[in-house]
Structures are given as structure tokens and as C-alpha cells.
Amino acid sequence: MKITRTVKKILDNYESDCPGTKANLARILMHGRLGGSGRMVILPVDQGFEHGPDRSFAPNPDAYDPHYHYQLAIDAGLNAYAAPLGPLEAGADTFAGAIPTILKLNSANSLSTNKDQAVTGSVKDALRIGCSAIGFTIYPGSEDQYEMMEEIRALAEEAKSVGLAVVMWSYPRGGKLDKAGETAMDVCAYAAHMAALLGAHIIKVKPPKDMVELAEAKKVYEEQKIPTKTLADRVRHVVQSAFNGRRIVIFSGGEAKGTEAILEEIRGIKEGGGFGSIMGRNSFQRPKAEAVKLLADVMKIYQG
DSSP: OOOOHHHHHHHTTOTTOOHHHHHHHHHHHHSSTTTTTTOEEEEEOOHHHHHOHHHHHTTSGGGGSHHHHHHHHHHHTOSEEEEOHHHHHHHTTTTTTTSOEEEEOEEOOTTOOOSOOEEOOOHHHHHHTTOSEEEEEEOTTSTTHHHHHHHHHHHHHHHHHTTOEEEEEEOOOSTTOOTGGGGBHHHHHHHHHHHHHTTOSEEEEOOOBSOOOOHHHHHHHHHTTOOOSSHHHHHHHHHHHTTTTTSEEEEEOOSOOOHHHHHHHHHHHHHTTOOEEEOSHHHHTSOHHHHHHHHHHHHHHHHO
């Protein structure tokens, strides 16, 4: 695998990491249709934990089978596939080496009211089934956020010590935030910055909306004239907040929506300098041929 100059430049930003971790980051960045471009599209399938099997997979019954998601990610030419332990174990041998995988180490479920997640996998599991990275969610704002931060501090230290990369889902919720505030521009930027502070290599946040939630932040946005009107403006500031673009920031696909709305959002992310997308429900809930075409169109936008 010959690493492109673009990818080499990204890897140079991770100055403390060992060759093993950089090699695993390179595997993700160099794989699939976007390989070598510095952009990435990842398939995440943790929604079975989050929402239950029927809400997640009944719209496309083929998706009840864990092998379906491996194959979708491979056929679409994605950079990586992320899932909890069970689904990755179910296809680990069949698809060994076919696509970089990310083991999601914690999960929540919709039967609970706690703004928290349980640790459901380990770094040893990730190594055993051949993953390139671990994934972990934090909920900035939650009453349980500090315990989650302490959990990922320990897991990230262990992962980096054995050459795995760290992908962090940073989703503000709970505490002072209402539903709208979770995706406010200042809150998304804050979430990306927290993940960078915690040592994430790849940071996943939601696309920021045109509002500023925190009164103290609003004063700064107005005084410094930080642009907020377009999605590209907002994405640019979120990326800036992750060490001025020295950390990879990708954006979630969010709730299921129409094709043109998805592609318009991708255009804004690309224009704002986002590194890519991580798209679950908007891909695997569609028939496979339709999902592959959508993902191809998304990657064409990132390719320019």
C-alpha cells in the first residue's frame, strides 16, 4: 500500500502515536473509493443497540443479518465498517481483511432514561477480531459525562499502546441542553474540541445547526463575527475547533431523510472542509442497490 502525500500529511498531525496506530489510521484512510484522498465514509451499525432491531432493520429485512452490513460496506467501497462486538464477531472470519473495522466499545439502549452508555467490548476483543480502531461515545452535558470521559481515557491509553486508533462519537445531551441545543453550532464545536482534548484520532459529531446555545458563547460569536449562516461556515468552525484541523472530524448522517437532503448536506460538509461522513440508517435501511448508489453519489461529492 503506497500512502499518498495527502494521507501522509494527515498522519503527521498525530505526533505522539506509534507506527502501529499510524498504520491503522492509514489503512482506514487508504481503503475504498476515497482511499488516499484524505476523505472518508464509514458505515456504522450500532442502531440495534440504540433503537432495537425492528426500528433499525424492519425497513430493509436483509439488514437483520450482520453479514449484510459487512458486504454493503465492501460493495460500496467505504473506508471502514463500525459495529458493536456481536455483529463484528458474526462476520470476522468470513470478511477478515476485506475492510477495516472499528469495534464500538460502548452502547446505550432506548429502554433506559439514563444519559449514559455501558462498556460492551474491550481492546483485547478489537485485537482478537482484527480491528483497526476502537469506537466510543461520550455525552458532554450528561450527569454521567465524567465517568464516560474516565472510561475512554483508560481505553484509549490501552488501544494506543497496542497500535489501535481511537474513534470518538461526541454527542452532547442532558444537563442544561434541550433537544435543539444538542446540535447548536457552539455546542457541536465544543463537543469536537472535547473529543480532541481526550485524545481521539477521528471525531464524529452531528452536523451543526444555525443557532448558538450558550449565552457566554453567543457574546464571543457576535464580538468575533464568527460566520454561522451556511452549513459550510458551521462545519469549517467545528473542524477549526478540533485543533485547527489537526484532527479528523466526520459528521453523522442523522435521522433517515430523502436522498437530495442527504446530498445537499454532504455538499455543505465538503465545502466546509469536513473530512467525511459516517452514515448508518440512511444507507442500510434502503434496498442494497439503492444504498450502494447513494453512497457512491456521496463519495463523488467528496471526490469533487
